[in-house]
Amino acid sequence: MELVNPPSRPRHVVWNTAATRPDEQFSYYREAICQAFMNLTPESATTSRFPAKVETIGLGAGAINRVMFPEHTVNRSRADIAASRDSCFYLNFKLAGRCRMLQDGREVSLSRGQVGIVDSDREVTLLHDRGPTLEVASFWVPSRALRDRLG
Template identity: 65%
Template structure:
């Protein structure tokens, strides 16, 4: 199996099977799984090949493991547990395909966009299915890191925490944000965001958790979800705070409060993000022949002269001069 380890990013490692003969790919995948996910036992498949890619990024004391593979079955066996030097919880964000987590007589199904958690200290089975190519972002959570956020007597059971009516959507948004940006973020920032994610998971698992951490985490996670909601709608003309508030399930007033807390306003943030996007497109050689007006309209501007004025104010030149470089 080819291992990729960027020399300037020691906290990030990746493996893939693309340079391995098809008949040997599953065996190499099994070895990489053992390295990345502690000790797991994937069952052989009847496939003649097994194209897989695994990337691990450190998140302070924890890590995120991003995996892409065909459907198959994975076990955590007694010998796997005995051979492991540390314990953890797995917090899985399903990205493509479906998975069923079976542990302690309980089954938890995950579809794309859902998040589930289970324990490495007990036997489990993962049934990855429904799709030619399955993807999951699996957060490796040191056991004590989560236990410290839960009541001492808390009895853990596997759960789909994305279903929580209070913080489920914040867990999903925070997990997506970490999955997207962990490799490029400074490690301290990614570790802090990972802590926010764990606070939210602990809050979902037990309402009697460490309440001192809840308000901060809820605010930070809501802010993350809010910015993601704005970014996904930047190209919509007439985007309003009310529209975004509805998608994040908060009030319009709270939207403005969060932007004020960050030292800006909703309108300014949207304008800056749209101008940044247009500026990138104007420098893109692939669309060098596209009209400036078309690019402006693509980014939600309905008036070319207004776009030009705002662009000049932000970048100190006209869009045409910016494109010319």
């Protein structure tokens, strides 16, 4: 995984699919979330327009990501995990729409105002399939930093 805020990278980065052709929007979005988050495998039911915006703000060793997007699915596979150098936890705060998070045989359903936690070292599926417009604020916390604080 790329460092979220390496010295050569700006502290604040925004990707907006409105700046790309409709048939290229999902590919652009896929690259943006992989840069803002980690190696992921998003899938969309549509091959046409995909209006989305990804914003990341680096905070020390972590980051806050805010993402607005239409319905789709995001997977973190064994291959995605193996290709990552670092591990982290994501605290996902749902701002609009609904999402189902599946990890370790458990399912958590998030609605507006609810928080879910994802461990990047384990396979996960995020089903963003409830709402015409979805939005999430995701706090990227390095695993080591969180584990050190918890003792």
